[in-house]
Amino acid sequence: MNNNDIPASFTSFAEMLTQLPDDESCRKYLELIRWNSKPTCPHCAVIDENSYQLKVKGEFKGLYKCRSCRERFMVTIGTMFEGSHIPLRKWFIALYIFSSHKKGISSHQLANDLGITQKSAWFMLSRMRYVFGIYSGVQFEGVVQADETYIGGENKNRHANKKVLDSQGRSTKDKVPILGIMETSGKVKTQVILDTKARTIKPIITDLVKSGSILVTDEWTAYKGLASEYAHIVVNHGRSEYVKDNFHTNSIENFWGLLKRGIYGIYHQVSPKHLHRYCDEFAYRFNSRKIDSNERFDFSLKNTENKRLMYKDLIKKNVSPEPLD
Numbered sequence: 001m002n003n004n005d006i007p008a009s010f011t012s013f014a015e016m017l018t019q020l021p022d023d024e025s026c027r028k029y030l031e032l033i034r035w036n037s038k039p040t041c042p043h044c045a046v047i048d049e050n051s052y053q054l055k056v057k058g059e060f061k062g063l064y065k066c067r068s069c070r071e072r073f074m075v076t077i078g079t080m081f082e083g084s085h086i087p088l089r090k091w092f093i094a095l096y097i098f099s100s101h102k103k104g105i106s107s108h109q110l111a112n113d114l115g116i117t118q119k120s121a122w123f124m125l126s127r128m129r130y131v132f133g134i135y136s137g138v139q140f141e142g143v144v145q146a147d148e149t150y151i152g153g154e155n156k157n158r159h160a161n162k163k164v165l166d167s168q169g170r171s172t173k174d175k176v177p178i179l180g181i182m183e184t185s186g187k188v189k190t191q192v193i194l195d196t197k198a199r200t201i202k203p204i205i206t207d208l209v210k211s212g213s214i215l216v217t218d219e220w221t222a223y224k225g226l227a228s229e230y231a232h233i234v235v236n237h238g239r240s241e242y243v244k245d246n247f248h249t250n251s252i253e254n255f256w257g258l259l260k261r262g263i264y265g266i267y268h269q270v271s272p273k274h275l276h277r278y279c280d281e282f283a284y285r286f287n288s289r290k291i292d293s294n295e296r297f298d299f300s301l302k303n304t305e306n307k308r309l310m311y312k313d314l315i316k317k318n319v320s321p322e323p324l325d
């Protein structure tokens with residue numbers, strides 16, 4: 001296969017648009033990133049540069065036949081692009097915007113930008129969030145901050161220093177607690193939780209944070225009793241203590257600010273059912289903030305494998321109407 005016409009990479013969104021002008025070039029670029037341009041059969045995992053190229057209506061459009069198992073395949077099989085009626089180039093544009101815009105993009109905006117329906121845009125965003133959620137799995141060590149916050153809802157019954165300003169008028173049904181864990185390096189993981197009790201919070205921390213690490217939290221009772229596992233530093237926010245022996249929870253709190261500005265500013269309101277996907281989206285972007293947009297795009301493309309979220313999985317149960325994002 002001749003790959004001379006495929007760009008090795010591009011340095012900006014504008015360059016991507018010029019270098020990948022159609023679905024065909026996007027397909028070839030995906031083959032380069034996923035397969036190193038060597039067709040790899042997803043059915044039997046055989047890598048064969050000489051797989052048969054099958055023509056559809058007289059044209060080769062990326063459909064191969066494996067010489068080994070004789071099954072047909074395309075580069076999009078097993079990815080979030082598989083079976084989508086949305087052209088690959090629109091997916092590429094969406095993925096670039098999604099992974100590079102710090103604050104994300106709403107489905108209304110994406111629908112306008114791509115000339116597709118809001119329903120399609122919402123589904124694309126959901127698939128992307130799903131993929132990035134799966135890749136946010138990490139373990140934490142060293143100095144680790146843990147903190148919980150709420151998205152939406154009312155301040156009643158809330159841990160004093162976790163009260164949300166300007167929460168009046170928000171409905172109570174979207175009040176959702178989230179636990180955040182952040183390493184000093186800046187790596188973050190969030191988890192939507194049922195409540196902020198010790199029995200909920202502790203197992204998550206012991207699961208995600210290596211024992212022997214330095215754990216920094218505020219004085220919330222749910223964090224009590226973790227000293228057997230960690231060097232536990234408690235910063236007493238109730239007593240206006242924000243730094244203790246140079247330890248603090250400012251980094252995770254800054255992340256909460258970013259997350260909330262994103263959710264309230266761009267997405268306006270997120271239903272509790274989908275909140276974890278938004279949190280994963282922000283965590284993914286945050287965790288990859290040190291690589292540039294183009295590297296992140298390639299990285300995202302590589303990580304689209306086998307993580308196809310079906311529309312029916314998203315809308316099952318009582319999710320109608322869709323969130324206003």
Ligand SMILES: [Zn+2]
Pocket residue numbers: 041042043044045046066067068069070071
């Ligand atoms: Zn095969």
